[in-house]
Amino acid sequence: MPAAATSGGADSKVRAIRILLFAASVLIGCGGFVLFLRYGAADGLDWMDFVRAALILLSTFWLAWGALQAFAGLTTKPPLPPRHDGPLISRCVVLVPVYNEDPAATFTRIAAMDASLRRTGFGDSFDIAILSDTRDAAVADAEKRGFLRLLTMTGGDGRIFYRRRETNRGRKAGNIEDFITRSGAAYDLAIILDADSLMEGDTMIEMVRRMEADPALGLLQTLPQIVNAASRFGRIQQFAAAFYSPVFCRGLAMMQGRTGPFWGHNAIVRVRAFAESCGLPELSGKPPFGGHILSHDYVEAALLARAGWSVRVDDDLSGSYEEGPENMVLHAKRDRRWCQGNLQHSRLLTAPGLLPWSRFVFVQGILAYLSPVIWLVFLLCSIAAPVFAPPVDYFPIEGWRWPVIPVSQASQAIALAVCIVGLLFLPKILILMDASLRGRAADFGGAARAAGSVVTELVFSALSAPVFLMFNTRSVLQVLAGRDGGWPAQSRGDGVMSLAEAWMASHWIVISGALGIGLSLLLSPSLLPWLVPVLMPMLLSPGIIAWSSAPARSALFQTPAQSALPAVLILEQQFRKVWQAEDKAARITAA
Amino acid sequence: MNDLSTVFPSDPEAAAIDNAAPPEAPMAMPTQTLEARKGRFVDGLVAALRPARQPSRGV
Incomplete structure (x- = not known):
């Protein structure tokens, strides 16, 4: 049995952290509940007040849970995991599943990683396998030709493999299973990547060392940094991932213990553990809740933990990269898939034998997508509340002939709003202060520039949040209505959107915002100032989407990977130039 | 029958792709049980409360 299984799951320290953070989040949620009821009690409590207070409880709990993760992450440094410095004894394969991707982009990344691995002197311990699920015949043909060029470029014959499946059974998880x-x-170990992943050879070697040093470790996840972002939206996301995510991830790692996460890529697995534990069934019924398990990674992490293997995220591992969506619409499309995958996990909450924390992780994933819907329902209830409120009783005391004017409890509402904004903004501000004090901000252009980036990111978050709230709500409603999002290929590229294109993608959000203003004016005009921060961005959503998709030219949002380009990215650029030059030469010859 | 392979050599690119397949080294990957049996809703709910299954195999 894996040694981790003998420890009986989470150790006492991890369990104490979980209980403490959960209790604090519940307490903060209850605080929101009480504040809202006191506000609602000003003109007499009715059932709508209780509904809204319950919604506030859930939402505030969820916000507090996220914020406390960051606070926890700020309290400690990453622990030193077991590793060794001897020769590698494992055979490792790097798996690159592709699905209708641009071969030039994918294969130059593979060439860069192969070169990076060979520079370490341990390249002979690794093979690379490109696992194609491509259905588009033209792309498949380009893949085959591209693969031969890749072999010529790298001399990788016999250690870089390519195979294309006849069917897509099980999608990406099925692709890995087929391999x-x-x-x-x-192989003993497999590094699972995405088509847009990049990893330094040294990082891969370090992952192998850590796996070899801990035989009970079934999966080791890295925290990939976003690179190559060009648009304003992409740069903001890239900055946020580099600046905030390591702290949130530290907090997450503290809570998860050996029941860590798998995010589907940029991770290493013990092949035998994965094979024994992670054969995924098709769920009964039709998609979106039945059929293939869409967000397979969370489930695979839960299955490894069920079988007694450790799953760990090592947030200190650098040199792990991925690319992100370049505009808000591409981000929302990706979120549509993740939404369906996470809601599908509701089918697995009672799966036999899972550790309680794994079940809680599923609940967290579901809440992540339901939380914006809860906020929207709260807003709608607030607009409609006056319709359901009983008339104010100005003579509540029998026999008293002077009217009693209800005292406004607006201060309670303001206190609640301040708490909620604090939960949203405070973790990021504390991370900025921590980075400035510890010198980490130097990698982000210095303390002043990092502060400018954080403030601008906060403003953009506030503007984009209502737009994402609407996209998220639509995704949830589509899934609940039984609409399957299918398996669209990932859209990559510069992502620039004109105002007309942004309007096409978001006109329904503008209409919803206008309806919100109309309803508010009609039913509860006094609420309108409170709704402006939500409704105005909705009205402006095409402008926000188009503006944020334009190329970024600001000096803000600098990241360490931009300050000093990582070696594997330099290699990728060099291979890309060679590839493009060969393309150009071939076109001239053909002409 | 005459061997015509030397007269009509095969497509070298196609041969290279054929040789590119990963090594043949099968490994079993049993399908896991994730759904409680139909009609056992209460069992499913109770399963969430049961202690984790302890695997019986060695490392």
Whole structure:
């Protein structure tokens, strides 16, 4: 049995942190509940007040849970995990699943990683396998030709493999499973990547060392940094991922203990553990809740933990990269898939044998997508509340002939709003202060520029949040209505959107915002000033989407990967130039 | 029958792709049980409260 299983799941320290953070979040949620009821009690409590207070409880709990993760992450440094410095003894394969991707982009990344691995002197311990699920015949043809160029470029014959599946059974998880059932016994470890992943050779070696040093470790996840972002939106996301995520991830790692996460890529797995534990079934019924498990990674992490293997995220591992969506619409499309995958996990909450924390992780994923819907329902209830409120009783005391004017409890509402904004903004401000004090901000252009980036990011978050709230709500409603999002290929590229394109994607949000203003004016005009921060961004959503998709030219949002370009990115650029030059030469010859 | 492979050599690109397949080294990957049996809703709910299954195999 894996050694981790003998420890009985979470150790006492991890359990104490979980209980403390959960209790604090519940307490903060209850605080929001009480504040709202006191506000609502000003003109007499009715059932709508209780509904809204319950919604506030849920939302505030969820916000507090996220914020406390960051606070926890700020309290400690990453622990030193077991590792060794001897020669590598494992055979490792780097898996690159592709699905209708641009071969030039994917294969130059692979060439860069291969070169980076060979520079370490341990390249002979690694193979690379490109696992194609591509359905588009033209792309498949380009993949084959591209693969031959890749072999010529790298001299990788015999250690870089390519195969294309006839069917897409099980999608990405099925693609990996197909590889393991055919070739898994040839390897001890597998690094699972995405088509847009990049990893330094040194990082891969370090991951292997850590896996070899801990035989109970079934999966080791890295925290990938976003690179190559060009648009304003992409740069903001890239900055946020580099600046905030390590702290949130530290907090997450503290809570998760050996029941850590798997995010589907930029992670290493023990092949035998994965094969024994992670064969995914098709769920009964039709999509979106039945059929293939869409967000397979969370489930695979839960299954590894169920079988007694450790799953860990090492937030100190650098040199792990991915690309992100370049505009808000692409982000929302990706979120549509993740939304369906997370809501599908509701089917697995009672799966036999899962550790309680794994079930809680599923609940967290579901709440992440339901939380914006809860906020929207709260806003709608607040607009409609006057319709359901009983008339104010100005003579509540029998026999007293002077009217009693209800005392406004607006101060309670303001206190609640301040608390909620604080939960949203305070973690990021504390992370900025921590980065400035510890010198981490130097990698982000210095303390002043990092502060400018954080403030601008906060403003953009406030403007984009209502737009994402609407996209998120639509996704949830589509899934609940039984609409399957399918398996669209990832859209990559510069992502620039004109105002007309942004209007096409978001006109329904503008209409919803206008309806919100109309309803508010009609039913509860006094509420309008409170709703402006939500409704105005909705009205302006095409402008926000188009503006944020334009190329970024600001000096803000600098990241460490921009300050000093990582070696594997330099390699990728060099291979990309060679690839493009060969393309150009081939076109001239053909002409 | 005459061997015509030397007269009509095969497509070298196609041969290279054929040789590019990962090694043949099968490994079993059993399908896991994730759904409680139909009609056992209470069992499913109770399963969430049961202690984790302890695997019986060695590392």
